Amino acid sequence: MTYRVVQWSTGNLGRAAIEGIVAHPELELVGVWVHSESKDGVDAGELAGIDPLGIRASRDIDALLALAPDCILYSPLFPKVAEIEHFLSAGINVVTPLGWFYTKHMNVEGLEKACQQGHSTLHGTGIHPGGMTERIPLMVSSFSQKIGRVRAEEYSDCRTYGAPDVLRDYMMFGKDLDEARKSPMTDLLRDGFYQSIDMIADEMGFRLDPEKKSSHEVFAATAPIETPIGPILPGQLAAQRFAWEGTVDGEVVITAAVNWYMGHSNIDPKWSIGEGGERYELEIAGDPPITAVFHGIHPTSDAVLEEVQNRNPGIVSTANHCVSSIPYVCNADEGIKSYLDLPLIAGRARLDLT
Ligand SMILES: NC(=O)c1ccc[n+]([C@@H]2O[C@H](COP(=O)([O-])OP(=O)(O)OC[C@H]3O[C@@H](n4cnc5c(N)ncnc54)[C@H](OP(=O)(O)O)[C@@H]3O)[C@@H](O)[C@H]2O)c1
Known part of the structure; x- marks a missing residue:
């Protein structure tokens, strides 16, 4: 089973997520949303600093949703709740490092309703918060x-x-x-x-x-x-x-x-x-x-500053924690799900070893 994924934004985290999705044996990158006009139409691999992937980044939200992704990895600078609700009610699962790690004591009525309407799942994950702190x-x-x-x-x-x-x-x-x-x-x-x-x-x-x-x-x-x-x-x-x-x-x-x-x-x-x-x-x-x-999860002492600024291991780990959760989230019941609701989330072997 392969899950179709759209990466939403290509900042530090989004670029690392593209790499992580491509390296994951159960995931297929089908689209990439960008905020900047200058990135519109650029190959996703080029944006991520890897080989070209033949997927052009886009600012056209409707065109990206028409790709019928199973999941959106949502990592812009700030969240737009209405946008996330739109994805969820359209039946698209959402994984994000921007919040919703544990919502039991929060008012999340709109998001929960969107999940029920679209039979979809929202999962907040990351590293700190979203991993190391819970x-x-x-x-x-x-x-x-x-x-x-x-x-x-x-x-x-x-x-x-x-x-x-x-x-x-x-x-x-x-x-x-x-x-x-x-x-x-x-x-x-x-x-x-x-x-x-x-x-x-x-x-x-x-x-x-x-x-x-x-x-x-x-x-x-x-x-x-x-x-x-x-x-x-x-x-x-x-x-x-x-x-x-x-x-x-x-x-x-x-x-x-x-x-x-x-x-x-x-x-x-x-x-x-x-x-x-x-x-x-x-x-x-x-x-x-x-x-x-x-x-x-931090750069080594001999790391080259420019390289780690562009690809910081802490950001790569955060992106990977999001990527690793996608198959489990796509398999979960509808609703907002935390680690307490999902099975153990693991990384995957290098592709040539699978
Ligand atoms: N939970 C955790 O452990 C954890 C860890 C690290 C980061 N985060 C969060 O993850 C998010 C992304 O981090 P990052 O390091 O990738 O940040 P970043 O490098 O600053 O990237 C931000 C992204 O937001 C987009 N953007 C900028 N202005 C926007 C606007 N007005 N509307 C929509 N999108 C806009 C940019 O798009 P363009 O590139 O197209 O300009 C860029 O891709 C941040 O909110 C950060 O706090 C969470």
Whole structure:
């Protein structure tokens, strides 16, 4: 059985997704939607940096839906809910890293109705949130009992992140600390991480307090730091930690946290990422206590900056997690489905080994 897939947008993630779809033995790429006029008509393989695929990118939504895809991998910068509802009610399954990881405590009436109307499925997935903050901790937690705390934390050197506007305008690197404290990221990321916290709490049985907590610590450069977005000067934002937490009677029991920084030198000495360098780190404080550290989702130290900015392993992993879920989502019952509803999602062997 082969599933027909349309890739919706070709940013960093969309380009990696095209590669992932082509490499997946059960998937066939049948179309690609682009936002930019300059990409209209360009071969999908060329956009993804691989061999030509004979599929021309298009801005024509109706023409893409007429291809009758089984699934759309939806990864533009911001979601348009009406657009997703349109796909779902037309009977097309949707996989996306933009949200809907766990919707039990959200108002998703319109999307659920669209799924029922089109007998289709919506699945939110990704890496952080969408993998490291709920799917993987839940799996690891089964090796432990009497669990008092679950923590999932990202440590990323952002010099290899190939989105200069996002680094400056959303992550606030290089801004004065007072301005950086107003980062929109705390709110932008909150909804996704709160869903991760809810999924863990519901599945593991934590009785969470009604209000969750979020925090943002900022750290300044102490001397100029050279970065791909220009020098960061003393007093400007060079490192930061966001945390979103669920508590029981005020005690923190579930944490999702993000550490973003620009290199390792000339930063306020109060800043520390501990041992282990760039990584995703999980902690299950139970009996026995378990720690899992994931490497490989960040560039290696000898990576060429331009290459990883164009094809960052974290983005490739996020795209692959979306791609890997597609056959399971196409096989699922109608509705919005989280990992708790789907079977174990696995990657696939290299094509010449299948
Ligand atoms: N859950 C997770 O773990 C996770 C991880 C990484 C990323 N994400 C999310 O995935 C999304 C894509 O990330 P990315 O790295 O691929 O971003 P990106 O490289 O900035 O690409 C954004 C895409 O959005 C399109 N776009 C720009 N303006 C648009 C508009 N007004 N209307 C519709 N589309 C527009 C662009 O189209 P053109 O290329 O045609 O101009 C581009 O393809 C982001 O929302 C990001 O937050 C989630």
